[in-house]
Amino acid sequence: MAEAKPYDLTEPVATPKTRALLARRLADIVGLPSSRITPRERWIVGDLLYDVIRASDLELRRRCAERLAPLSEAPHRLLRTLASDDFEVAQPILERCTALTDFDMMEIINSGTLQHRMTIARREALSETVAAALAAYGEPPVVERLLRNKTAHLAAPTLDHLVGAATEESSYAALLIRREEMRPAQAFRLFWSCEHIDRFQILDRFAVDRTILLEASEDIFPAAAGEGWSDPMVARILRYIDRRQRNREAAESSPFGSLEGVCEAMETEGATSDIIAEISRLAAVERRLVVRMIDDMAGEPLSVLCKATGLKWPFFLHMWRGLGRSGQSDQVEQARRVYDSLSVEKAQTVLRYWNLSAEDKG
Template identity: 40%
Template sequence: MSEPGVRAEEGEARPLRARRALLRRLADVVSLPASRINVFERSVVGDLLVVVLRTASVEERRRVAQRLAPLGELPDALKRLLLRDDPGVARPLLEDCAALSDADLIGCARDAGPEHRLMMAARRGLTEAVTETLLSWGEEAVIAAVLRNDSARMPQSAIEGVIALSRGAPGLSALLLRRLELRPAGAYVMFWWCAAEERRTILQRFAVSREVMQSSVEDVFALAAEEGWSDPVARKALQFIERRQRNRAAVAKSPYADLEAAVAAAGAAGLTRDLVAEIGYLSGIKPLTSAKILADAGGEPLAILCKATGLTRRDLTVLWRAMRRPETAEDGAEHPDWRRVQIIYEMLAVDRAQTVLRYWNWTLSSALTPTLLRAIREGEEALIDEYSAPERAALLALAENFGR
């Protein structure tokens, strides 16, 4: 009820002015240093401020949030309210407030919307727990923002989840390559759906030498030989480390004198499934791995196969033609794909090319996590019945365009 002699509209305006003043004063009290107000007093003031904020305008709530953002301590009820508020209100806290714990951020990520998560993704110093929560929603814009945030820490489980998503979101691949957390297993899985420049980056960064391993276990080869290579675990690991790439035992069973003869046959008659499998056996890799390499649209894996197995540039040309890939463009110039494949062949040392090839062959069947295996298998089950049951179980990774 208004005071006597005061018009009704003035009577309504006065409480609003009082409420605004109250908001400012309460925000000031919450902002007092610990020397002036203890934690219990601050909590009580925070509870009262929450009550007043619930009926305040968006602009008023934004101003209060901006006032409180620099603080290193805030009442829990106040944080919960403001973090779940309109994105414009929550922004000052989400971007800069040091008073927010991991629990505060994770709770906000779960309860609020995509705009809140996007703002949070750019926050400095995000921990593994927070980034994993942010990435779990599968929102490409949020994921990209986290990947761009160099101060954010990411667990391997989150990195692997993003690798799997990058198959359907090509823009994430380049951002993943910026992350120091990316490891060879993930990079070599992602390689298959990366663009040409990203593939080159992967090869330059992860095509590592095995010289240290080779020198460290040199005497173990003799021990394994004395045991007749009876330990399958040791045999598999040593096969990855050894210098020789080709499978000598396969030559005795092959209808071809050597790998070069199989390549020449492919050049003369074209690639068949039997020839693809035979090239794989002679190269020391699984038929599925050779099928994926010889079906790849970009062509870079072919250069790696040839360099790792000691095939010459002439053999590379023969296989390129057997794959029915163009050497020249419409204007008569060298085709960019063919030029790129030749550059990859020249730039990689044999030892490093072998590392890449063996990683593909070895990790695709035995050393990947379920997340990365699912990423490989998705959409690549075509023609899988051409191969044995163990191979199907190990790697469902045939390229969709093989046999065209």
């Protein structure tokens, strides 16, 4: 049997023209339909083409990528190699090749450049896994393109991550609000990172009343009262559902007489510790939530509090002026817009979501 001769490194290297012809022929074979070539033959030819492109210049690699991009059965190692190459080479594979798997794209995301990740973020029907990997890099241009991709699938943990990142990257908020995957809890957490126009859209889309919950749980309230509210989880959920927002019992012992009285006192005394504690007690919300509303330099959170607790608009102004802020400002106009747009029930939904979140952090 004749023995294969070892490759002689002293032999003349094939000319670029010959190598280009060889690469084109190998790529043609790789692209043959499955009726013409077996998987094993395709893998062997793919391995040969892999060796050729690794030792070739950028232009030849780019032409191979253009040839292989439309193929659905090309060997994955070959596709991954081209898709991880310089962006001029990788671009056609990243844009048009449907044969790339999630595993392929995860490797490319980790080894590629910003341009690679930008192009992947635009691909059709991105899986939750790939979208999470792109989001984890935290590159604003990539994240923004991902959020604009309506066919991408975003898992709840990815949205949670991006809602948190919106604190530093305000451009995310408007894009997140439009995502169909967004849930009320995420939207109401995002609210605190938004400008007025985005806050208004969040309230418009996610603030709903609780009619169905109230109708379905009418008999649970007396049952829970009969047990002395002994189950803290039941008590917590029913506080969310309840029609009442104010703590009427607390008002009977309040030195201010009512929540209205606290607001009037706040205008003259300011946001003292006692005032904040009394708002918290009478409005039945966590103290840390009241502090957050007061610290917010826009007026929307306090307007939600007022509407949810049945306070008339002048009592918002009492609190606002008690914070040393002007009653004639853009913030007041924006707060009034929110106040007028919300029903009491919808405002209560928002306030109670915030309060549940504050309780969870306690």
